[in-house]
Amino acid sequence: MSLPSSSSAPTGPIETRHGACNLCEAICGLTFQVQNERIVSVKGNEADPLSRGHICPKAVALKDLHEDPDRLRQPVRRVGDRWEPISWDQAFDLVVDGLVKVREQHGTQAVAVYQGNPSIHNWGNVTHGHLFFSQLRTRARFSATSVDQLPHHLAAYWLYGHQFMLPIPDIDRTQYMIMLGANPMASNGSLMTAPDMRGRLKALRERGGKLVVLDPRETETTALSDEHLAIVPGSDAAWLLSVIHTLFDEALVKPDAWSELIQGLDALRAAVQPFSPEATAAYTGVEAAITRRLTREFAHTSAAVMYGRMGVSTQAHGALCQWAIQVINLLTGNVDRVGGALLTTPALNLISAGLMGKGHYDVWRSRVRGAPEFAGELPVSVMAEEMLTPGKGQIRALVTSCGNPVLSTPNGTQLDRALEGLDFMVSMDFYINETSRHADVILPPTCFVEHDHYDLVFLHLAVRNTARYSDAIVPAAPDARHDWQIYSELAQRYARRAWSLERSSAWQRIQGLATRALMAKLSPRRVLALGLRRHQAPVRMADLLAHPEGIDLGPLQPSLVATLRRKRKTVSLLPDAVARELPLVTAEFLSTACSDTLRLIGRRDVRTNNSWMHNSERLVSGKNRCVLWMHPHDAQARQLQDGQSVAVSSRVGRIIVPLHVTPKIRTGVVSLPHGWGHNRAGVQLKVAQAHAGVSINDLTDDRAIDRLSGNAAFSAVPVEVSPA
Numbered sequence: 001m002s003l004p005s006s007s008s009a010p011t012g013p014i015e016t017r018h019g020a021c022n023l024c025e026a027i028c029g030l031t032f033q034v035q036n037e038r039i040v041s042v043k044g045n046e047a048d049p050l051s052r053g054h055i056c057p058k059a060v061a062l063k064d065l066h067e068d069p070d071r072l073r074q075p076v077r078r079v080g081d082r083w084e085p086i087s088w089d090q091a092f093d094l095v096v097d098g099l100v101k102v103r104e105q106h107g108t109q110a111v112a113v114y115q116g117n118p119s120i121h122n123w124g125n126v127t128h129g130h131l132f133f134s135q136l137r138t139r140a141r142f143s144a145t146s147v148d149q150l151p152h153h154l155a156a157y158w159l160y161g162h163q164f165m166l167p168i169p170d171i172d173r174t175q176y177m178i179m180l181g182a183n184p185m186a187s188n189g190s191l192m193t194a195p196d197m198r199g200r201l202k203a204l205r206e207r208g209g210k211l212v213v214l215d216p217r218e219t220e221t222t223a224l225s226d227e228h229l230a231i232v233p234g235s236d237a238a239w240l241l242s243v244i245h246t247l248f249d250e251a252l253v254k255p256d257a258w259s260e261l262i263q264g265l266d267a268l269r270a271a272v273q274p275f276s277p278e279a280t281a282a283y284t285g286v287e288a289a290i291t292r293r294l295t296r297e298f299a300h301t302s303a304a305v306m307y308g309r310m311g312v313s314t315q316a317h318g319a320l321c322q323w324a325i326q327v328i329n330l331l332t333g334n335v336d337r338v339g340g341a342l343l344t345t346p347a348l349n350l351i352s353a354g355l356m357g358k359g360h361y362d363v364w365r366s367r368v369r370g371a372p373e374f375a376g377e378l379p380v381s382v383m384a385e386e387m388l389t390p391g392k393g394q395i396r397a398l399v400t401s402c403g404n405p406v407l408s409t410p411n412g413t414q415l416d417r418a419l420e421g422l423d424f425m426v427s428m429d430f431y432i433n434e435t436s437r438h439a440d441v442i443l444p445p446t447c448f449v450e451h452d453h454y455d456l457v458f459l460h461l462a463v464r465n466t467a468r469y470s471d472a473i474v475p476a477a478p479d480a481r482h483d484w485q486i487y488s489e490l491a492q493r494y495a496r497r498a499w500s501l502e503r504s505s506a507w508q509r510i511q512g513l514a515t516r517a518l519m520a521k522l523s524p525r526r527v528l529a530l531g532l533r534r535h536q537a538p539v540r541m542a543d544l545l546a547h548p549e550g551i552d553l554g555p556l557q558p559s560l561v562a563t564l565r566r567k568r569k570t571v572s573l574l575p576d577a578v579a580r581e582l583p584l585v586t587a588e589f590l591s592t593a594c595s596d597t598l599r600l601i602g603r604r605d606v607r608t609n610n611s612w613m614h615n616s617e618r619l620v621s622g623k624n625r626c627v628l629w630m631h632p633h634d635a636q637a638r639q640l641q642d643g644q645s646v647a648v649s650s651r652v653g654r655i656i657v658p659l660h661v662t663p664k665i666r667t668g669v670v671s672l673p674h675g676w677g678h679n680r681a682g683v684q685l686k687v688a689q690a691h692a693g694v695s696i697n698d699l700t701d702d703r704a705i706d707r708l709s710g711n712a713a714f715s716a717v718p719v720e721v722s723p724a
């Protein structure tokens with residue numbers, strides 16, 4: 001895909017530069033053509049060993065982001081309802097002053113942090129963010145994890161002892177894949193970095209393999225599947241328990257390499273006894289005979305993998321779902337098996353290097369609702385109530401970075417109101433959007449094509465081992481700051497200003513200052529080069545620089561069984577928390593799903609990227625994508641017509657949206673995409689405002705969380721739909 005050439009094209013040599021797209025987890029390799037430091041075309045890089053030339057329409061929009069007139073290029077501070085450009089020096093002082101004052105007056109817990117999705121897509125946040133955030137010492141830490149993949153981490157922590165030991169589907173070698181609640185043809189894959197999903201899924205079928213998808217609606221991915229089961233939303237945990245039940249019932253348990261490592265088989269068999277496929281069929285909407293047949297097929301295939309993502313993570317039983325998926329892969333011997341699910345071993349392995357903590361669970365709880373922490377974070381669903389409920393520990397200040405929680409977290413309207421009442425707020429973001437418009441100061445970093453990149457996170461989640469470092473494509477403006485530079489500066493100034501608030505000894509504080517001063521001088525690239533050398537990586541910085549297209553380190557290899565054996569660790573199949581939970585859900589899972597309430601679910605489109613990138617004309621042009629899908633039977637029952645405006649209401653809110661009547665969705669279910677709703681006052685995104693849409697998270701409920709993990713339950717929100 002290339003760009004139309006500009007009419008006033010500058011003259012000068014055209015240079016080719018290799019880069020990467022960091023917008024989604026596929027991290028595609030790109031080739032840019034640049035003339036006079038202006039991007040003139042963006043293409044997929046055929047030589048990239050992982051993405052092999054694949055891109056999606058969003059890659060070209062990286063240019064739009066770079067050139068966007070609405071993008072902030074200098075810090076601003078809010079003066080009444082105006083924004084005033086200020087110098088970086090002034091901005092840093094204002095931020096440190098604002099945060100320290102709240103901490104002095106209201107205590108450490110009064111300052112909260114929200115780190116959004118691009119925090120892990122932009123490596124400067126990974127290498128330098130902690131220098132600043134750790135000094136705040138607050139337990140009021142929130143991130144996109146608790147509206148996303150939190151149950152995966154919890155299941156990995158329970159079973160393998162480490163939150164980041166996440167086995168990835170070996171999609172290029174599997175013969176049978178069961179996929180629940182994922183639409184990688186639109187999302188390009190998640191917790192499975194696998195660019196060119198179409199090619200990979202076609203190859204699966206061409207080698208005689210099978211793809212089964214469970215999703216309440218037809219999707220771009222179900223279109224490529226052999227079998228699609230339109231399961232009742234929110235009921236997947238019951239279905240997965242029935243699969244485990246069937247594995248025991250039909251003597252299909254064959255853990256192979258895991259036999260001597262797993263514990264609790266008998267307890268598990270007893271715990272799943274009530275959940276036969278026959279007993280849960282009314283609740284899940286999946287016929288018992290189908291569940292039994294699929295379980296048999298899966299167990300009899302020697303390279304099979306079950307995979308579940310957003311649709312089964314962000315629901316009331318998300319943790320049960322992700323635990324059960326791991327257990328099914330374990331009981332059939334498919335974890336750590338070629339063609340099953342394998343750990344990636346990236347060049348710089350942050351897990352084996354001990355640079356990623358193993359996690360902890362329920363060591364403390366949130367003040368108002370008593371929701372459990374995981375790995376030091378509280379569920380973001382409780383953030384607004386922690387701001388709105390008076391008392392000791394009430395949140396009075398907020399730092400947001402790379403996030404737009406007003407559009408991305410449940411009950412955004414309530415959060416919007418809560419942000420208005422804060423004493424101080426700072427946002428690291430290049431836009432004045434639905435969230436950052438509440439900030440006192442906005443610190444805008446450079447955008448993706450203006451800084452270098454090595455993917456510290458997603459190379460751990462890829463379906464093949466590769467390594468790739470990309471230099472900046474075009475130079476940043478002289479006075480611009482990268483995220484890592486913003487953190488470094490904030491960290492140093494904060495340490496000096498908050499000196500008297502620290503309880504550590506003077507010596508420890510001096511050491512802290514020295515470490516931060518040193519780290520501030522090390523760019524992410526220097527950190528990477530040191531890390532590769534220190535941890536004896538198979539590639540060094542010089543190799544990466546010689547191969548900007550990326551280096552292939554081969555297919556995934558079994559390693560988890562050997563690691564656990566070496567560490568003398570066993571896998572307890574039935575963690576205590578799950579054992580306590582199952583009796584609590586039995587009555588629900590054996591009942592009939594309520595049929596007269598409509599259940600709302602989400603939807604992604606290849607041209608969207610969460611709550612942003614709607615300011616790119618080329619991505620939002622064409623048909624309106626923010627429409628409510630409804631089955632013809634449900635529309636008829638409510639006398640609703642395709643194209644008309646309808647009112648959708650839930651416990652927390654009401655929105656008006658155009659209706660799209662389609663047989664592609666299960667009856668009793670309606671679907672809306674997330675990330676829209678740019679019509680709030682004060683937003684400065686001209687293109688996005690002209691295509692505002694509405695926010696699904698004005699309907700999703702902050703009280704609806706997964707009891708075990710605290711993850712938001714976005715799927716199966718009860719709603720009513722009527723003519724607007």
Ligand SMILES: Nc1nc2c(c(=O)[nH]1)N[C@H]1C(S)=C(S)[C@@H](COP(=O)(O)OP(=O)(O)OC[C@H]3O[C@@H](n4cnc5c(=O)[nH]c(N)nc54)[C@H](O)[C@@H]3O)O[C@H]1N2
Nearest residue numbers: 116117118122144148402403404405408428610611612674
């Ligand atoms: N109902 C519903 N809600 C959902 C979801 C859903 O499926 N349904 N999905 C959830 C999921 S999976 C996620 S991950 C969250 C995402 O929600 P958020 O965590 O809010 O992340 P984004 O929506 O991606 O917003 C990214 C913000 O970061 C800014 N930004 C982009 N790049 C950079 C950068 O390099 N540096 C800085 N400082 N800022 C940057 C952008 O301008 C934008 O404001 O939404 C969740 N919300």
Ligand SMILES: Nc1nc2c(c(=O)[nH]1)N[C@H]1C(S)=C(S)[C@@H](COP(=O)(O)OP(=O)(O)OC[C@H]3O[C@@H](n4cnc5c(=O)[nH]c(N)nc54)[C@H](O)[C@@H]3O)O[C@H]1N2
Nearest residue numbers: 181183187190233234309310311604605606608609610715
């Ligand atoms: N184009 C695009 N790509 C993206 C993003 C984006 O916003 N746009 N966001 C990125 C991010 S942050 C993430 S986390 C990934 C997510 O990537 P995926 O996990 O693939 O997420 P979705 O595409 O939302 O697919 C979730 C599917 O679950 C289905 N579903 C909903 N409820 C249920 C349920 O109760 N049970 C079952 N079985 N299915 C259900 C939905 O119909 C939907 O098809 O995508 C990433 N890639």
Ligand code: SF4
Nearest residue numbers: 021024027028056059
């Ligand atoms: S799939 Fe699209 S958005 Fe994702 S990394 Fe590739 S080009 Fe970027």
Ligand SMILES: [Mo]
Nearest residue numbers: 117144148149
């Ligand atoms: Mo996500």
